[in-house]
Amino acid sequence: MRNAVKAAQWGERGGGYKVPWARDQADGKVACESTTFRCLRLFIRPSLFGLLVPAAEQANYWSTACGMLKLSCQLYPTSAEEIAAIVRILNANNETFAIKSGGHNPNQGFSSIDGGPLILTRELNEVIYDAASGTVRVALGNEWEDVIGALEGTGVTVAGGRIGDVGVGGLVLGGGLSFLSTQYGLVANNIGPTNYSIATLYTIKAHPQGQIWGGNIIYTPDKTPEILAAVRDFTEYYPDDKAGINITIELTQFGVIDMWLMFLFYEGPTPPAGVFDNFTAIAHLNTTESVINAAGLIRSIASQPIPKRLARKAKEMGGDLLDLDDDIDRIILEFDSSWLSTLDNKRMNAATQKLYIGSKNLVDQYQGQGKLTEAYLPLFANDAYYRQNYFGRLRTADFARRVRDEYDPTGFFASRTGGWKM
Numbered sequence: 485m486r487n488a489v490k491a492a493q494w495g496e497r498g499g500g501y502k503v504p505w506a507r508d509q510a511d512g513k514v515a516c517e518s519t520t521f522r523c524l525r526l527f528i529r530p531s532l533f534g535l536l537v538p539a540a541e542q543a544n545y546w547s548t549a550c551g552m553l554k555l556s557c558q559l560y561p562t563s564a565e566e567i568a569a570i571v572r573i574l575n576a577n578n579e580t581f582a583i584k585s586g587g588h589n590p591n592q593g594f595s596s597i598d599g600g601p602l603i604l605t606r607e608l609n610e611v612i613y614d615a616a617s618g619t620v621r622v623a624l625g626n627e628w629e630d631v632i633g634a635l636e637g638t639g640v641t642v643a644g645g646r647i648g649d650v651g652v653g654g655l656v657l658g659g660g661l662s663f664l665s666t667q668y669g670l671v672a673n674n675i676g677p678t679n680y681s682i683a684t685l686y687t688i689k690a691h692p693q694g695q696i697w698g699g700n701i702i703y704t705p706d707k708t709p710e711i712l713a714a715v716r717d718f719t720e721y722y723p724d725d726k727a728g729i730n731i732t733i734e735l736t737q738f739g740v741i742d743m744w745l746m747f748l749f750y751e752g753p754t755p756p757a758g759v760f761d762n763f764t765a766i767a768h769l770n771t772t773e774s775v776i777n778a779a780g781l782i783r784s785i786a787s788q789p790i791p792k793r794l795a796r797k798a799k800e801m802g803g804d805l806l807d808l809d810d811d812i813d814r815i816i817l818e819f820d821s822s823w824l825s826t827l828d829n830k831r832m833n834a835a836t837q838k839l840y841i842g843s844k845n846l847v848d849q850y851q852g853q854g855k856l857t858e859a860y861l862p863l864f865a866n867d868a869y870y871r872q873n874y875f876g877r878l879r880t881a882d883f884a885r886r887v888r889d890e891y892d893p894t895g896f897f898a899s900r901t902g903g904w905k906m
């Protein structure tokens with residue numbers, strides 16, 4: 485078992501929201517105060533970067549907490565060359581900056597920035613299927629729903645995110661767990677060579693795809709022991725590579741609507757008999773999507789099966805930084821918390837740490853007692869909290885350091901952008 489945690493704030497998601505510090509400007513625009521911006525405007529492409537930039541982008545994060553950081557300017561490069569131009573100018577000043585793709589990472593300072601330029605990849609939106617090579621060229625500004633949408637009618641798909649509006653950029657860099665991972669490995673295992681530092685384009689292996697079956701099941705919390713046993717068995721005896729599950733317990737503020745929410749996926753028109761029997765046999769309620777967004781929702785825990793066969797497939801496809809061995813089944817635990825007021829940030833931060841440290845202690849304790857097998861337990865980057873020791877838990881950390889030293893010898897990206905430090 486591995487534990488990971490995310491922390492996000494509950495609030496508005498999407499456009500239409502103006503950042504508090506720009507509210508007094510009727511047109512919702514903010515003046516740009518960045519040195520990088522001024523240099524770009526003077527020397528590179530004055531037409532591309534206007535003097536005023538829309539504030540709406542700043543609110544376009546999955547976590548409102550990220551949108552609260554006051555970026556100094558937003559840059560929308562349309563090509564790798566324009567990104568290179570931005571990097572050259574950043575190299576000549578000392579501004580800290582951030583790169584944003586889909587904006588779904590909830591850690592402040594990863595794809596959000598306080599007082600520095602934000603580079604947005606959204607104008608890099610190419611999706612080109614090449615039938616001859618069986619690959620899809622995907623630019624990093626896309627969201628997964630753009631990629632899947634562009635492939636409609638081609639008869640192929642790619643291993644990608646399980647929720648449509650997550651960005652291609654961040655998900656792949658963190659490894660990427662897909663509903664197709666038991667068949668094709670992590671999303672990153674399907675990628676061809678690409679740029680380092682600021683990535684602009686992935687060449688992703690295409691896989692044939694026909695009809696997809698999917699469904700939701702809702703359980704009441706009294707079914708917890710049966711559900712956990714079913715998830716455990718499903719992970720160990722994985723009945724069918726084409727099957728996928730995502731199960732989350734949603735815990736509301738006053739325990740009013742606590743429930744388990746399960747999403748079932750099958751790559752085919754209908755799952756063969758028996759595949760999901762362990763789950764459908766447990767008494768459940770009908771799907772009612774409106775319940776999921778209940779106001780006051782504060783915490784959810786997702787259990788994500790990583791069976792041996794997924795690790796095996798990841799190795800067969802070329803391996804990755806996680807380097808999971810395939811002699812043990814794992815379940816990634818993902819803790820999400822949302823809250824309304826920034827006044828609670830400190831308390832929630834402490835609670836989040838207590839939660840993931842406590843879970844890790846339990847795992848260690850069970851291993852010590854022989855209830856759980858000793859195992860390599862790295863963190864899954866896409867679900868990890870900024871305070872967790874990501875590289876400390878990674879057995880490939882030395883390799884990562886060598887790559888960093890080769891491609892970023894001056895520590896430009898390491899020191900000027902957010903994220904875990906080695």
Ligand SMILES: Cc1cc2nc3c(=O)[nH]c(=O)nc-3n(C[C@H](O)[C@H](O)[C@H](O)COP(=O)(O)OP(=O)(O)OC[C@H]3O[C@@H](n4cnc5c(N)ncnc54)[C@H](O)[C@@H]3O)c2cc1C
Pocket residue numbers: 546582583584585586587588589590594595605624644645646647649650651652653654655656657658659660661662681682683684866867902903
């Ligand atoms: C609702 C939801 C569903 C999710 N589902 C899945 C899932 O199915 N599978 C899974 O594996 N994960 C999933 N995640 C986790 C998600 O993959 C991570 O949060 C990921 O970091 C988000 O990527 P992004 O591009 O949207 O985020 P961003 O916040 O834009 O970027 C995340 C990180 O990547 C960096 N980055 C982005 N683009 C580039 C680039 N071009 N070059 C260099 N660095 C870049 C950013 O600087 C930042 O550090 C989910 C998260 C949410 C909130």
